[in-house]
Amino acid sequence: MSSPTVHPAHTPPVIAADSLTVVSLGSGSRGNATWIGDGAHGLLIDCGLSHRQIRTRMATRGLADAPIDAVLITHEHSDHVGACGVIDRHARRQGLALPFLMTPGTADGLNPKVRPASIQAVEAGVPLQFGPWTLEPWRIPHDTADPIAWVVERDGLRVGVLTDLGHTPRAVRHVLATLDVAVLEFNHDEEMLLDGPYPWPLKQRVRGRHGHLSNAAAAEALEQAAGAGRLRDVLLGHLSQENNTEELAWRAADAAIARAGAATRIHLATQDVPSDVLTVQAPQVAQPTLF
Ligand SMILES: [Zn+2]
Ligand SMILES: [Zn+2]
Secondary structure, rough: OOEEEEEEEOOOOOOOOOEEEEEEEOOOOOOOOOEEEHHHHHHHEOOOOOHHHHHHHHHHOOOOOOHHHHEOOOOHHHHHHHHHHHHHHHHHOOOOOOOEEOOOOHHHHHHHHOOHHHHHHHOOOOOOEEEEEEEEEEOOOOOOOOEEEEEEEEOOOOEEEEEOOOOOOOOHHHHHHHOOEEEOOOEEOOOHHHHOOHHHHHHHHHHHHOOOOHHHHHHHHHHHHHHHHOOOOOEEEEOOOOOOOHHHHHHHHHHHHHHOOOOOEEOOOOOOOOOOOEEEEOOOOOOOOOO
């Protein structure tokens, strides 16, 4: 079993080669980005914050010089891809061809203004090797052409980013239970959404089968995953600023973990401030004793 540690916001994390570090740089309808890496390699999952914000927020968490070897895109909504073009141009000015991994459907749906030069096509359901990483693109139900959730694995440590999904199909529930750390969407409180300011068609879109997860739906999936015993840390992400509160999302997650009898730790992945920096250590393999 891996053992995660949480670094207080003001302490730069010590990044060891046998660990994975995870931080949500921002999560919500105004921009999403998650950094996952170790001392030598790093991946960005989505880039819906500006390039400047991504680097500034990484710096505030002690990751100023942390590497980004690839950008993994979940889908073409602007809150997930807004900085593709700028990050791509910045890398090319430094002589790097930074790959942007996405499904062909997402690539086709990209706004041409943010389209990067180096798109590497991936197929939902087909894992791939990228440097030291095994990358798993999982199909999710959302109202875009070919959306995916990303699971990243290295040395047996597994981290997943599961946001922007209208419900949790069996495969998604299965994969959630295999993760050490998950960013999981807790988008809206159903009552707040129904009583709130959104026009009816938008309410229908958000709560639809290809919209966003309610606190209740996410909590149900979390309960099942946490009950399986592996999930050590969950970051509650993509909270709606109109139709949710941090307290409601937290309470729903906390109750789900209690029902599961699990010890999963809860963190918030909010819009304007980076999350806790989580470091997950690889399990220590006992050395055989020679007599
Ligand atoms: Zn989104
Ligand atoms: Zn979306």
